[in-house]
Amino acid sequence: MDNIFKKYLEGKSVRNIDFKVFEPSFVPNKMPHRESEIGILVDNFGKILMGGMPKNVLIFGKSGTGKTAVMKYIGRELEDASKNRVNIRSIFVNCQIKDNSYSIFETMGNSIEGEKIPFTGWSFDRLYAAVKKNIDMYNGNIILVLDEIDRFVKKNGDDILYQVLLLDSELEKSRITLVGITNDLKFMDYLDSRVKSRLNEEKIVFPPYTSEQIYDILMDRVNIAGINDFVSEGALRLISSLASQENGDARKAIEMLKASIQLAISSGENKVEEAHVFSAKNRMEYDAIMETIKTLPVQTKALLLGILLLRESGTIQFTTGEVFEAYRNVANGANLPVLTPRRISDMLSDLDSLGLISANVTSLGRYGRTKMIEINVSFTDAKRVILEDENFRGLKATPTMKQLRFNIDH
DNA sequence: TGTCCACTGGAAGGGAGGGCTT
């Protein structure tokens, strides 16, 4: 009789795979095809070691072009080279997560020794003073890397950059060098001139990787993990070409490789082939969408559910007004407070930017101006995920649901 | 050619919920 874990016992190359190598946070010891970009950064930050002043840097490039990884690599090498010579600390802030001035300053202040700063509560003046004191006490060079800086500036304006530049000018014993990372080439347009010139001292563009380059990167990781014999060349070629079609995104390619390996292992096979790549790709896309839906706030889920029910009733496109009515029925049915049309309008734009729906502003002439809304995801799956939320438990396959559908249909 | 619909999206502000200070 076969043991139910048999498939995990077989396949000898499988057992000791170090999956850390395939994590986005993994920074390898060499970065293929980024030699010239690294060269520019080395020249810039090398000045610190000679007692000089580096320029502020702006890095442009689409996602997965190695911007963040290269900066992490530079930071690591620099801190290493500076040991017993100068104090250098690189501080990474992902502006998509830390999306207000307070938390950026708080991260900066808490990344070095000194007064501990609470994550909320202080007035900005007090926060500024504490961060300034901590940094000056450090007596060294801070490299502040603001990742996805365009998102922050679009949301909050460029005051934070001005404040950091001001802080730098007020420091006596330390220096701050700003590194902005963005995937928006038009990012500079959002900046005030007082900030623009200071931030734009050194500009580096990271081009997308070609299929060949991604292949090299993947090969590199496979070698580090020591699993050359476990991954077929065809699978690597396929991932490379799929990723190069998607803006040359190496991060996605590595993720896809990881998922393909896991899939091959769990189906008990001894080599990753093209078929695993295709299934991994589908699986990843599906999981990403469902995870997005699962983590939506309740009211947004109610709105999306309203849209899904409209779609279920046969229509493909709906106006904001129709969607609002559908949402109102869902909210009432689930005993949620009904939000105003203004708020719903914003939530529709949110769902649009998440890619779950398309909402295009269209004029119906005499019949007004509205967003035309279409759903972009499998509605049976999306509905199932939303109904897992306990707020909608009362609606699940009950007469209320039928009633809802009835209300919407008529 | 002007009207007018059904919205859009900006601006301002309230209040809840988090936390700190005195």
Place this chain on the structure above:
DNA sequence: AAGCCCTCCCTTCCAGTGGACA
């Protein structure tokens, strides 16, 4: 405990608008 300060979510108010229709 009272008084601040912060962000987040939401409301209220309102000027603006593309294009079908009279």
